[in-house]
Amino acid sequence: MTSDRITLACALTGSGPKLVRAGTWVSHLECELREPDTWSTLEALGRHHTLVRYDPRGCGLSTRQVPPFDFETLLADFETVMDALAPEPAALLGVSCGAPLAIAYAARHPDRVTALVLVNGFARAYFSAPSTPPHLLEEAKLLLATARQGWAQERSPFRQIFLAQLMGAAAADPVARHLVSERMRLSMTPDIAERHLRCNYAIDVKAECALVQCPTLVFHARDDQMVTLDQSRKLVAWIPGARLILLDSDSHILPARQEAGRMFIGQTLEFLGGGRPDRPRLSRRQTQILGLVAQGMTDKQVARELALSPRTVEMHVALALRALSCANRAEAVHRAGREGLLDDA
Template identity: 30%
Template sequence: MRLLNCLEWTPFRAQHASVIYSFADSEIDVDAHTLRRGGQEVHVEPQVFDVLHLLVSHAGDMVSYDTLIDVVWDGRIVSDATVAARISAARAAVGDTGRTQDIIQTIARRGIKLIVPVHAHDTDPQNSPTTGVPTQTIRMTTSQDGSVLAWSSLGKGTPLLRAGHWLTHLEKDLTSSIWGPWIDRLSSRHQLVRYDPRGTGMSARDCGAISVRNGVEDMLAVADAARLERFSILASSQSAAIAFHFAARFPDRVDKIVTCGAFIQGSCVRDPASGNVMTDALAVMIKEGWGNPDSGYMRSVGTLFMPSATDGELSDILELQAASASSERAIEIRTCCAYYDEIPVLARVGVPVLVAHAINDSVHPFGQAQLIASHLPDARLLPLETTNHLMSPREAAFDVFMTALEAFLE
């Protein structure tokens, strides 16, 4: 497994920011995706631009080769010659060479760094940290089996850890029409700690097995890295089982748990006949349509999770999912979840739990919420008037849920 040596990535803005970085006699316009040197535009290949963007985002800090591969090549296996070629092209584009290294310096066998001052200019005041998309520092930690996890913290107040679920992306979530409002609302009252599950989002794609046990170890690693002594947990969908196991194992660390769309038995356990058919069908649709938001297969998958989605919301969530994981990883996670059978752990959860669930959820039925609440020592059931497993911020149910969550966590 490759381990990331650069432990923090702090982009000046999120995906759609209008930022210009100036350094030496060059400037990078992130929004326009252009490089200028001496006032003249310089054509560079997309991966070369990404190398330069990553370097200016880390101005003065080393970017490890592993981080370079994870960000520029999305964790895919590439040869040393390919990496070297892109670095060489980046040097040439800004007027540097491998011999002089006046701008981009090589750290032998470890990585590269930009060694000239960088100035960032925001060309759109509406994107400032106080009025637009929040900035964040993305950090890395390592789980017990060596899997590398990306996490971040936003906001102030009582700590709330959002358990990693299918599928998220720490950076892209901030500008998502779905997750952006969730993050804004939660971080306005809490120190919101988020992480991408192993093998997805900005976590390293090379990871150990997907399992409930490893999910608990991952949650522990993030909580320890964020120095959370005692905190509440927000767990959606399959992450609820992980949160329950965590609370049973570490009762002194957890204050309260809020679940949304949770299930404790996977579809292949609660109804083997239809569950097996659904699991196989989803695997086929994901395999055939992943990465193409216009695919009929993927629009069917998206509509299953979010029946009342607008066209924009549907395209947004499908693009986000494709950026978060490969089709193989998505299928692996879905298959693991289909065989959850974790009812016994509920009796050992001693903290108060708010169990929120869509009444007409077509992915995991409302009966799962009733089952969970009936086996927990201290549970409150919150039915939500929606058909969406993935709840949209434009729904009345979203405000109902957030209001109940805020009151419950006070």
């Protein structure tokens, strides 16, 4: 339950290290299990990780009647989920509008995040970008104007356009289209849909991108019609060390049983160490500090070098020791070196 007494519905799938999916709109935990592509993705990730999912406020199985909210409210909800279900450092999965939530959380809580996986995401939107083309601004305003009227109507032009952009060519499959359409209808009321859409259009986490310290892998469907590839190219430019993988798809929701979906799952598991469950992961700051410790520096020297407090250095070293399952610094430096974790330190 959040500080303003909103109940957030959560679900855990699979087993292993935690992988927490940041909240996305059009979310309904039960509907996802009925969609073959979505279930295939959850099942594949769950073979190596405990996937934590939740419905954002106003959506799915969470409290439906909610007061006005903005991005900071949704971020505070994400923090509530992390505190309750992932108190130890964990990897984050940010899909679509979940990507800026994951980025902002990683920037503000670097010691709590081991890795970021972002899919079809963005840092700035229509109303927050300084140079959004006029025709795109008009498109955004039109969608907002029609969302409330068309959200719940099966045959509304808004619903048809929205599903076509969301699914791409996959919308031609009547069964898949019906299932996603049902999730759209059941996920939220027209009023909440408009409020989430307005919130999404105002997101701006460009400044937070530069503060991300953990390894980051960015995926984007090459012909995504809802969030353009240019958005992920910007993420890679703004997040230090981020890597981009292009997927041959035009769907904003990845078809898990097609090649793009299989590539996403395979690359994600490899990135998160799914193929080697014994391989530890360190945050960028932990790697940086352990690299200086390997050079023989004391905590005070490391603190001066990185403009940190000695207490912060001690905390990072302790987290590194825990991640490496080592009893002391010498053992940690040896194992990190053996695993190749200090190569970029």
